[in-house]
Amino acid sequence: MGRTPCCHKNGLKKGPWTPEEDEKLSRYIHAHGAGNWRNLPKNAGLQRCGKSCRLRWTNYLRPDIKRGRVSFEEEETIIQLHSVLGNKWSAIAARLPGRTDNEIKNYWNTHIRKRLLKMGIDPVTHAPRLDLLDLSSLLTSPQLNLPSLLRLQTLLNPEALRLAMTLASTAAAASSDDAQILNSHLLNQTQAAQPLQANQFENTFDQQIPPNIDDNSFQYQPMIQDNLMPGFGYSVPDQVRADFSENSSFQSMNINTNTNTNTNSSNSNSNNNNFNLDSVSLSSSSTINNGGGEDERESFCSNLFKFDIPESLNFDDFM
DNA sequence: AAACAGTGCAACCGCTCTGAC
DNA sequence: TGTCAGAGCGGTTGCACTGTT
Numbered sequence: 001m002g003r004t005p006c007c008h009k010n011g012l013k014k015g016p017w018t019p020e021e022d023e024k025l026s027r028y029i030h031a032h033g034a035g036n037w038r039n040l041p042k043n044a045g046l047q048r049c050g051k052s053c054r055l056r057w058t059n060y061l062r063p064d065i066k067r068g069r070v071s072f073e074e075e076e077t078i079i080q081l082h083s084v085l086g087n088k089w090s091a092i093a094a095r096l097p098g099r100t101d102n103e104i105k106n107y108w109n110t111h112i113r114k115r116l117l118k119m120g121i122d123p124v125t126h127a128p129r130l131d132l133l134d135l136s137s138l139l140t141s142p143q144l145n146l147p148s149l150l151r152l153q154t155l156l157n158p159e160a161l162r163l164a165m166t167l168a169s170t171a172a173a174a175s176s177d178d179a180q181i182l183n184s185h186l187l188n189q190t191q192a193a194q195p196l197q198a199n200q201f202e203n204t205f206d207q208q209i210p211p212n213i214d215d216n217s218f219q220y221q222p223m224i225q226d227n228l229m230p231g232f233g234y235s236v237p238d239q240v241r242a243d244f245s246e247n248s249s250f251q252s253m254n255i256n257t258n259t260n261t262n263t264n265s266s267n268s269n270s271n272n273n274n275f276n277l278d279s280v281s282l283s284s285s286s287t288i289n290n291g292g293g294e295d296e297r298e299s300f301c302s303n304l305f306k307f308d309i310p311e312s313l314n315f316d317d318f319m
Numbered sequence: 320a321a322a323c324a325g326t327g328c329a330a331c332c333g334c335t336c337t338g339a340c
Numbered sequence: 341t342g343t344c345a346g347a348g349c350g351g352t353t354g355c356a357c358t359g360t361t
Contacts, residue, residue: 051331088349
């Protein structure tokens, strides 16, 4: 038997709040202050449970609640803090004045999470996940080097490869050569498919790491590491970082993105990372006007999350 | 114009934490 | 130390609104 719901009492109303109820609650709290939520509805003349009143007040009626769109800086902060704190919405909300944990949670689930998934980034770990990546965008990219991509075979799961094959075979952009390569590769992989022992996987994975990849080019890492792309828990090649940084207002955050290309792996884990929780600026140096038009907003979002492959990005860096 | 699908968000649910006794 | 109530938290749901067919 579960706990009896707090509103499971006769006569207690549930569902959306009416303006009259809001008025009653606001007036009572202004007069008597918040607290003692159990007795509050009775004293305020509300047919609601205390919990419902508390939620209504903290998430909606509180005078310091900031309504309106989430600003550019706020979104950056949410992503950055989430990469560190995870789903600690209240902790994240504490660093965004006027925003509630519920609002941030909703914004994450409905906006940011979807965009990260589309980019192939695991919204939980902030690590790149090739099996989540929007393969259609990859396959239509002029930078796509299909044979190189296939060298990632064990990083892609079979379903992703299958999907890639389907997309490649149907996309007009895909040449018949590419489709053939994919097809034969998939066939080979299917035939060779056997359960991997743990050590086999390790060996297989090692073999996938190209000799030219080094600590400064592409790293799967824990969250707080040197060379991290702001907002995402993984590293990218310096050139990509430069391309991204040039066009991104992540510069507005106190994060050192100036990785010294002469820095070798021996010291790359040390002091280049200036990010810490306290460094996240909450000031609105260039806050987008909340009243800005949809186009403006869309532009910002697409710049922030667009996963266009930069001209300068060589796929071989990842292979 | 109607039906349907997708999206966003307020509100709820149930579990956990905390402090008083 | 154990119990209880109040409060806080994260996950989920339901519904209104919007866009598409």
